Amino acid sequence: MDQNGAESNNSQTNSTAGEVNRGEKQEPKFTQDQVNELIQKRVNELNKKSDEKTKQAVADAISEYERKAKLTEEERATEAQKAKLAEIGERERSITMRERRSDCLTELSKKNIPTEFADYLVNQDKDKMAESIDQFSKLWEEKLTEGVQAKIKASGATPTDKSSTVPHSGNPGVAVI
Secondary structure: OHHHHHHHHHHHHHHHHHHHHHHOOOOOOOOHHHHHHHHHHHHHHHHHHHHHHHHHHHHHHHHHHHHHHHOOHHHHHHHHHHHHHHHHHHHHHHHHHHHHHHHHHHHHHHOOOOHHHHHHHOOOOHHHHHHHHHHHHHHHHHHHHHHHHHHHHHHOOOOOOOOOOOOEOOOOOOEOO
16 A cells, blocks of 8 residues: 555656646756856946947047048038027027917916816917817817716706806806816
8 A cells, every 4th residue: 555655646746747847837947157157148248239339439529520620710610600500499499399388388277278288289380289279179178068968967967057056167068166
């Protein structure tokens, strides 16, 4: 019986090991030296890439320096002026976008629309922005009214008096709370 018991234990052990092998992948085991080697290999690859980028940046800077060294005084002044104009243009675009965003926030506030939508509606072109705000405002009012109507239908309550005691925002379908 001991032999039978031992055999059944062996068969259970074998079937358990077989289930583990079939059901799950066994993760490979690494020694500390193998892990260190893999990490060092990756570090070396990253260092090589970094060195290449640094060398390229240095080569580009030297090339640009040599190019500028060959320029005449007049050409240097022209390049400096172009760079200054580009910087001024970028500043103007930045200021314009801040002004447009401010205008957009003001318009959304006037129409009782959450100002979180400003980033989606702001546009460098003032006319296009105004058109977008108007279209969004109409859609907002429509969806808000639909939502209110759905809530009323879902609750089963119907307004009995057309003159409500709830303050009105001036926009149809929008109550100020």
